[in-house]
Amino acid sequence: MTNDKKMLIGMQIGNGYGGQATAWMAPNVDPHNYTDLDAHVRYAQAAERGKFQFLFLPDFLSQSQKSDGDAPSLTMDPFVTMTAMARETKKIGFAATASTTFYEPYNLARILKTLDVVSGGRIGWNAITTSDQASAANYGAQIADRETRYARAHEVIQVVQALWGSWQKDAWIADKETGIFADLSKIQPINLQGQYVASRGPLEIPQSKQGQPVIFQAGGSPHSLALSGRFASAVIGATFTIEDSIRQRNGIRRAAEQFGRNPDDIKFFAGIMPTIAPTVREGLDRRGRFVEPSIRQRVGYLGMMLGLSLTPADLDHPLTARQLASARATYEDPRSEKALEIAREGWSVRDILYHAVIDYHPSPIGPAHLTADHMQEWFEAGACDGFWFTPDVYEDGIDTFVDEVVPLLQQRGLFHCDYEGDTLRDHLGIEYQYGLREEESA
Numbered sequence: 001m002t003n004d005k006k007m008l009i010g011m012q013i014g015n016g017y018g019g020q021a022t023a024w025m026a027p028n029v030d031p032h033n034y035t036d037l038d039a040h041v042r043y044a045q046a047a048e049r050g051k052f053q054f055l056f057l058p059d060f061l062s063q064s065q066k067s068d069g070d071a072p073s074l075t076m077d078p079f080v081t082m083t084a085m086a087r088e089t090k091k092i093g094f095a096a097t098a099s100t101t102f103y104e105p106y107n108l109a110r111i112l113k114t115l116d117v118v119s120g121g122r123i124g125w126n127a128i129t130t131s132d133q134a135s136a137a138n139y140g141a142q143i144a145d146r147e148t149r150y151a152r153a154h155e156v157i158q159v160v161q162a163l164w165g166s167w168q169k170d171a172w173i174a175d176k177e178t179g180i181f182a183d184l185s186k187i188q189p190i191n192l193q194g195q196y197v198a199s200r201g202p203l204e205i206p207q208s209k210q211g212q213p214v215i216f217q218a219g220g221s222p223h224s225l226a227l228s229g230r231f232a233s234a235v236i237g238a239t240f241t242i243e244d245s246i247r248q249r250n251g252i253r254r255a256a257e258q259f260g261r262n263p264d265d266i267k268f269f270a271g272i273m274p275t276i277a278p279t280v281r282e283g284l285d286r287r288g289r290f291v292e293p294s295i296r297q298r299v300g301y302l303g304m305m306l307g308l309s310l311t312p313a314d315l316d317h318p319l320t321a322r323q324l325a326s327a328r329a330t331y332e333d334p335r336s337e338k339a340l341e342i343a344r345e346g347w348s349v350r351d352i353l354y355h356a357v358i359d360y361h362p363s364p365i366g367p368a369h370l371t372a373d374h375m376q377e378w379f380e381a382g383a384c385d386g387f388w389f390t391p392d393v394y395e396d397g398i399d400t401f402v403d404e405v406v407p408l409l410q411q412r413g414l415f416h417c418d419y420e421g422d423t424l425r426d427h428l429g430i431e432y433q434y435g436l437r438e439e440e441s442a
Contacts (some may be wrong), residue, residue: 001229002027002317004191006415006416007375007379007384007386007387007409007414007415008050008053008267008269008385008386008387008390008415008428008429009050009051009052009053009159009387009388009389009415010053010054010055010056010236010269010386010387010388011047011052011054011055011056011214011388011389011390011391011398012055012056012388012389012390013043013044013047013055013056013057013059013085013386013394014058014060014073014075014082014435015033015034015071015072015073015074015199016033016034016036016039016040016043016394017029017033017071017393017394017395018037018045018390018392018394018395018397019390019391019392020272020290020392020393021066021068021069021070021071021073021290021293022069022071022289022290023290023392023393023394024071024072024338024347025289025397026289026393028393028395028396029393029394029395032072033394034072034076035076037080037081037084039083039394040075040084040085040316041084041085041088041089042331043394043398044085044088044089044092045088045089045403046094046399046402047398048089048090048091048092048400049402050398050401051401051406051415051416051417051418051419052092052094052389052408053087053090053092053386053424053428054092054093054094054095054122054148054427055075055082055092055093055094055095055125055387055429056076056095056124056126056216056236057078057081057082057095057097057126058078058097058218059074059075059096059097059098059099059100060073060074060132060135061102061130061132061135061138061139062132062134062135062137062138062153063134063199065166067341068251071292072300078096078097078098079096079111079115080096080175081204082094082096082115082123083115083118083128084119084165084403086115086119086123087119087131088124091122091419091422091427092122092427093123093124093423093424093427094115094119094122094123094124094236094424095123095124095125095216095424096112096124096125096126096127096435097121097126097128097218098100098112098126098127098128099126099128099129099135099153100127100129100156100157101129101130101136101143101144101149101153102130102135102136102139102141102154102341103156103161104197105155105156105160105163105197105199105440106159106163106199106203107161107200108125108156108160108218109159109164109199110163110164110203110204110205111163112125112160112213113163113164113203113205113206113208113213115213116210116212116213117205117206117207117208117210117412119208119267120208120209120422120423121208121209121210121286121423121424121425122422122423123208123213123214123399123422123424124213124215124216124233124234125160125213125214125215125216126218126236127153127156127157127214127215127216127217127227127231127232128153128215128217128218128219128221129144129149129150129152129153129223129262130143130149131146131149134311135427142220146221146223147223148225150224150227151195151196152196152197152228154227155194155195155197155226156197157194157215157227157231157276158192158194158436158440158441159190159192159194159197161197161212161215161435161436161440162190162192162199162201162435162436162441163199163201163202163203164188164203164212164213164434164435165201165212165434165435165436166187166188166189166190166203166435167186167187167202167203167204167205167206167207168186168187168188168203169184169207169434170183170186171183171186171187171206172206178366184341187204188201188202189200189201189423190202191244194203202299208423209422209423210423210424210425210426211311211425211432211434212433212435213424213433214233214234214424214428214430215231215232215234215250216232216233216234216235216236217231217232217234217235217236218235218236218237218238220237220238220248221259221434225252225255226255227258228252228255228266229252229254229255229256229257229258229261229266230255230259230439230440231440232266233265233266233267233425233428233430234266234267234268234269234428234430235252235266235267235268235269236269236271236388237249237268237269237270237271237384238271238360238361239270239334239361239383239384240269240334240335240338240360240361241334241337242351242377242378242381242383243376244334245268245270245383245384246383247380248268249268249382249383249384250386251268252266252268252271253254253268258438259439259440261439265430265431267385267386267428267429267430268280268384268385269384269385269386269387269388270361270362270378270383270384270387270388271318271360271361271362271384271387271390272361272362272363272371272374272375272387272388272389272390273356273359273361273362273363273389273392274359274363274364274365274370274372274374274392274401274405274407275287275356275363275364275365275366275370275392276366276367276368276387276397276400276404277365277366277367278367278400279366279367280365280366280367280370282366283365283366283367284325284351284354284365284366284428285394286355286392287354287355287356287363287365288350288351288353288354290392291353291354291356295312295315295350295353295373296312298315298352298353298358299311299315300313301358302339302352302353302357302358303358304330304335304351305329305330305333305335305339305357305358306328306330306336306339306340306343307326307327307328307330308323310326310344310349314349315349315350316348316349316350317346317348317349318343318346318349319343319347319349324343325342327340327343328340335357335358337367338355338357338362339352339355339357339358342355347370361390362374368400368401368405368408369406369408371387371401371405372405372408372409374414375387375405375414375415376412377408379414389401
């Protein structure tokens with residue numbers, strides 16, 4: 001891979017605190033940021049200063065707080081939060097999660113296209129299904145089987161995109177001299193009826209600067225792969241090893257080809273959850289603040305990952321020679337290889353856990369070059385088209401990444417130095433789209 005191709009960077013933004021459940025307790029964080037949209041705007045502006053391509057807003061439709069000491073993990077509402085951030089930024093894109101299981105297509109089409117128009121073409125939609133029964137209970141419903149959920153998802157996305165294209169590109173005249181506001185012959189009902197959803201249309205919203213929102217997808221199942229291959233232009237991945245990331249990216253590209261698409265028009269993003277500090281020791285101590293509240297539970301899980309019996313009594317000692325000789329990485333858990341590698345370096349069990357080996361994405365810890373090295377290795381290996389970055393603490397973690405990691409990537413010719421366009425499609429390097437593509441309507 002040559003340096004002619006630049007990596008893409010998105011950033012997860014959730015509850016106003018950071019990627020760690022107890023980030024709200026960090027010394028420099030206002031614990032009331034959960035409801036402070038000014039804080040969210042400040043974080044979006046910091047990410048824009050770093051020239052990130054987009055901010056990614058996940059969502060969950062039931063309670064996400066897991067204990068008294070944890071904050072909810074997501075924003076109060078991603079659409080409202082995204083609106084506030086978009087109004088106070090100029091270039092950076094946004095992708096909000098909304099479930100095809102519980103949203104009706106007309107509602108989704110209207111909300112998302114309105115946001116796309118008022119933001120100047122900077123909006124994406126992470127179209128997912130919901131399998132959580134507690135979420136279903138909030139809608140007075142039951143969770144359908146997987147086949148049904150994904151069949152509905154295909155229909156919802158088709159109807160949404162048909163609605164987006166129902167106001168044709170040249171329909172808006174706005175001519176005071178002729179007295180014609182819009183040509184009604186070019187704003188027509190779609191009259192789509194599926195097995196699960198339907199809509200008459202049309203949608204009285206013109207095209208945005210990028211045409212319509214970008215479809216994102218998050219999920220690694222065969223059903224998600226089919227959804228991504230058919231509709232998505234960006235896929236939010238969950239990978240822990242470079243080999244698995246290569247496999248997932250290649251699978252998504254093949255899925256795009258099977259639907260008659262150019263595989264370069266679907267971008268795969270690997271997750272990264274760094275803690276950046278002047279030294280590895282300082283980074284471990286910073287990350288350790290977030291590990292300690294649950295460390296007694298984590299030590300047992302670490303033992304299972306390595307095929308050992310570990311207890312809190314082992315925390316402040318490295319693994320013995322006998323333990324290292326019998327330790328084995330668990331095939332079912334890709335994180336275990338990294339945990340075993342760190343254990344063999346002689347760290348204490350506590351420090352192994354401080355290395356974030358149980359977090360959901362790779363977590364470089366220490367000086368900025370370690371994070372830049374990780375990103376360069378994965379990108380040049382073809383493991384991803386870019387990364388979605390989750391700061392441990394938003395309040396200072398975003399600025400540290402922007403000020404220390406981004407310049408390294410730019411110096412190495414891996415990341416752009418400024419925005420080349422104005423829209424999310426420009427930022428991602430994907431084609432213009434308005435309405436359904438032919439292959440999407442089949």
